[in-house]
Amino acid sequence: MNARHAAPLAAAAALLALPFGLTDFWIFIAVEVLAFALYAVSFNVLLGYCGMLSFGHAAFFGVGGYTAALVVKQSGLPPALAFACLPLAAMFVSAAAALIIGFFSVRRTGIYFAMLTFAFQMLLYAIALKATPLTGGDDGLTGLKPPGLLAQPLAYYFFALSITGASLYVLHRVVTSPFGYVLRALRTNALRVQYLGIDVRAHRLAAFMLSGAFAGLAGAIFALSNGNVFPGWLNWTASATPVVMAVLGGTASFLGPALGAAGYVVLEVLISGRTEYWSLAMGVIIVILVLVMPEGLTGVWRKGIIRGGACATPLPTREAR
Amino acid sequence: MLELIAQNFAWAQNPVVLARQTLAGVSNGMLLFLISAGLSLIFGVLRILNFAHGALFMLGALIAVSVAALLPDPLTGFAAALIGAAIGLALLGAAIETTLLRRIYRAPHEMQLLLTFALVFIIGDAAKLIWGREEHSLAMPAILSGRAEAFGLVFPMYRLFLIAAGAAVAAGLWLTLYRTRGGIFIRAATMDRDMLSALGVDTRKLFTAIFALGAALAGLGGALAAPVVAVGPGLHVQVIIDAFVVVVIGGLGSVLGALIASLLVGLVNAFGVLAFPGLAVVLTFACMAIVLIVRPRGLLGTVE
Numbered sequence: 001m002n003a004r005h006a007a008p009l010a011a012a013a014a015l016l017a018l019p020f021g022l023t024d025f026w027i028f029i030a031v032e033v034l035a036f037a038l039y040a041v042s043f044n045v046l047l048g049y050c051g052m053l054s055f056g057h058a059a060f061f062g063v064g065g066y067t068a069a070l071v072v073k074q075s076g077l078p079p080a081l082a083f084a085c086l087p088l089a090a091m092f093v094s095a096a097a098a099l100i101i102g103f104f105s106v107r108r109t110g111i112y113f114a115m116l117t118f119a120f121q122m123l124l125y126a127i128a129l130k131a132t133p134l135t136g137g138d139d140g141l142t143g144l145k146p147p148g149l150l151a152q153p154l155a156y157y158f159f160a161l162s163i164t165g166a167s168l169y170v171l172h173r174v175v176t177s178p179f180g181y182v183l184r185a186l187r188t189n190a191l192r193v194q195y196l197g198i199d200v201r202a203h204r205l206a207a208f209m210l211s212g213a214f215a216g217l218a219g220a221i222f223a224l225s226n227g228n229v230f231p232g233w234l235n236w237t238a239s240a241t242p243v244v245m246a247v248l249g250g251t252a253s254f255l256g257p258a259l260g261a262a263g264y265v266v267l268e269v270l271i272s273g274r275t276e277y278w279s280l281a282m283g284v285i286i287v288i289l290v291l292v293m294p295e296g297l298t299g300v301w302r303k304g305i306i307r308g309g310a311c312a313t314p315l316p317t318r319e320a321r
Numbered sequence: 322m323l324e325l326i327a328q329n330f331a332w333a334q335n336p337v338v339l340a341r342q343t344l345a346g347v348s349n350g351m352l353l354f355l356i357s358a359g360l361s362l363i364f365g366v367l368r369i370l371n372f373a374h375g376a377l378f379m380l381g382a383l384i385a386v387s388v389a390a391l392l393p394d395p396l397t398g399f400a401a402a403l404i405g406a407a408i409g410l411a412l413l414g415a416a417i418e419t420t421l422l423r424r425i426y427r428a429p430h431e432m433q434l435l436l437t438f439a440l441v442f443i444i445g446d447a448a449k450l451i452w453g454r455e456e457h458s459l460a461m462p463a464i465l466s467g468r469a470e471a472f473g474l475v476f477p478m479y480r481l482f483l484i485a486a487g488a489a490v491a492a493g494l495w496l497t498l499y500r501t502r503g504g505i506f507i508r509a510a511t512m513d514r515d516m517l518s519a520l521g522v523d524t525r526k527l528f529t530a531i532f533a534l535g536a537a538l539a540g541l542g543g544a545l546a547a548p549v550v551a552v553g554p555g556l557h558v559q560v561i562i563d564a565f566v567v568v569v570i571g572g573l574g575s576v577l578g579a580l581i582a583s584l585l586v587g588l589v590n591a592f593g594v595l596a597f598p599g600l601a602v603v604l605t606f607a608c609m610a611i612v613l614i615v616r617p618r619g620l621l622g623t624v625e
Binding site for chain 1: 614
């Protein structure tokens with residue numbers, strides 16, 4: 001135990017204590033934050049670490065959500081058992097989708113990779129819209145709820161917290177592993193990585209599947225809390241959500257996107273509660289974000305520390321990038 | 322199974338149906354071309370995928386409705402609506418380029434995508450504030466509202482007019498790109514904008530002009546489409562996806578590719594509706610995915 005562990009421990013304690021001071025509505029929002037935090041961090045494993053901009057990541061969030069809904073409603077398993085299978089099922093199906101999409105997409109880089117992933121997301125959207133017997137078509141799948149005690153907001157919050165916490169731990173272990181350092185090297189100079197004899201495509205594909213699996217898990221958590229899954233989750237307007245969250249929080253740090261997710265969700269609740277022109281407000285916020293602080297909240301905070309000269313001694317360089 | 326296929330393709334034996342669907346496909350394709358030409362042109366030169374292009378199209382339609390309402394005579398009103406939409410959007414495009422886009426040409430892709438995405442949100446809601454949530458319509462002038470008849474085929478005049486208008490714009494673009502000095506600059510910028518700049522061409526002005534031209538094409542397309550679509554909030558959501566599919570299939574940056582792909586998508590939709598009712602959407606996205614996998618730069622796209 002040292003100072004390095006203090007901040008995460010304090011954050012964990014705060015998250016454990018948080019719901020006791022909140023109304024049911026805000027606990028529901030807190031669950032949304034947890035799901036989207038996992039979504040944004042998993043997305044940023046691609047963008048921030050590998051330098052791959054997936055503009056179709058909503059595909060995996062949506063696939064995870066639909067998988068959860070189908071397991072709960074159609075599998076015929078007893079509710080408790082179905083619920084226990086759910087996280088693994090959502091991750092497995094999303095990873096399978098990521099394997100197929102990634103197989104065709106990861107060869108491309110830059111804007112072409114973004115467009116390919118986007119195209120596949122739209123293909124899944126069209127399928128969700130038209131495969132009515134399975135997906136409920138336009139109406140989506142409704143009336144989902146977790147079994148027994150977990151149906152209570154407080155209990156579900158702790159369920160979501162433990163899943164998100166465990167997932168973030170796993171993702172953090174991965175990005176600080178030798179595999180994770182290969183990913184960072186890919187972002188900086190993929191050609192050089194290739195010269196070192198490392199299979200670039202396989203690493204990109206593996207990262208894509210990892211990211212997709214956890215995005216799917218996030219979708220499953222959110223689906224059960226939300227109670228509904230709609231094809232709109234896969235529509236193109238949903239593509240920007242994880243990007244905005246990651247950029248808002250800062251793509252240069254591991255937990256930045258989680259912070260961005262919290263900011264985005266809370267802003268959405270506060271603004272849409274006051275005006276019906278929530279998109280207009282969000283659009284203006286995004287413009288300001290892109291033009292004024294592209295390094296995100298964590299980036300601004302770090303710059304502030306360095307500029308403000310809060311420490312007499314130079315800051316130790318952080319291991320994250 | 323065979324019976325089902327026979328049932329689904331019974332229309333293929335009927336020349337009148339074939340001709341009608343071909344005309345419908347081509348006229349829809351021409352509308353798609355008006356949107357996607359600008360989108361492709363902008364990407365070719367500015368290297369920015371403009372998600373707000375559908376929103377510009379919607380604004381064009383809305384401005385057309387408002388302009389036409391000002392004039393008592395339907396024909397002059399309609400003509401003024403087309404011109405007003407194109408000019409209005411050209412001005413808006415120039416304003417967007419000089420105030421926003423210009424700042425992010427060197428920024429990472431995610432910033433560029435986010436900025437044009439933000440414009441979709443802003444324009445979409447601004448349109449609701451200005452024009453309300455209800456759907457508007459633009460009356461077509463009397464000479465275009467009739468039906469044309471030939472060889473036992475009845476076809477709406479306005480659809481034929483759309484085909485002619487699309488062809489005229491395509492010809493105008495071709496002349497601009499291949500027969501004017503500005504066109505040479507545009508084509509040069511598509512290939513190597515740094516070199517063009519080094520040769521003394523003011524690329525800042527060129528970029529503004531390109532975005533204004535692309536926006537004007539979107540506005541004109543919106544105005545032309547206004548009589549045949551429901552003009553209201555949400556129009557842009559579908560339009561941009563269709564345009565996106567077209568430019569991806571045709572090849573980003575290629576106007577000729579956009580023309581070919583527009584006609585292709587228009588026809589696939591027109592016949593897809595007959596062959597696989599309800600699945601036309603899936604069909605177009607499947608087309609796009611296949612093209613991206615087999616030939617990622619599209620039919621006529623330049624090399625990545």
